[in-house]
Amino acid sequence: MPPYANDSSSSEPVMYQVDCNVASTGKTVSATKRTVRWSYGFANMETMSAGTTGVNCRGSEHELTLIWSLTSGKKKVLHDGREIHFSQ
Secondary structure, three states, X not given: OOHHHHOOOOOOOOEEEEEEEEEEOXXXXXXXXXXXXXXXXXXXXXXXXXXXXXXXXXXXEEEEEEEEEXXXXXXXXXXXXXXXXXXX
C-alpha cells in the first residue's frame, strides 16, 4: 500500500477498487470471447481532508473493459465506454 493512502494531508490521489468482473461473451459459443471489467475510483480529497472516511469519500469512478476474442486474437480496451486500444 502506498505511504500516502492513509495520509489525508497528501496531495496524491488515492485510488480504490469498486469491482472486477469476468464473463464469457461469445455470440454463438460463449467460451470464445472474454470480457473483463474493472471499476475503480479516485477518492474525493476535499472530504478526506475534512476527516471523512469510508463510502463518504468516494469521488470520480471509472470503468476499464478488455474484450478479447480467443478465436481471432482481437483485443479491444475501453475506458468509460470509449475505445482506447485495438489490436489483432
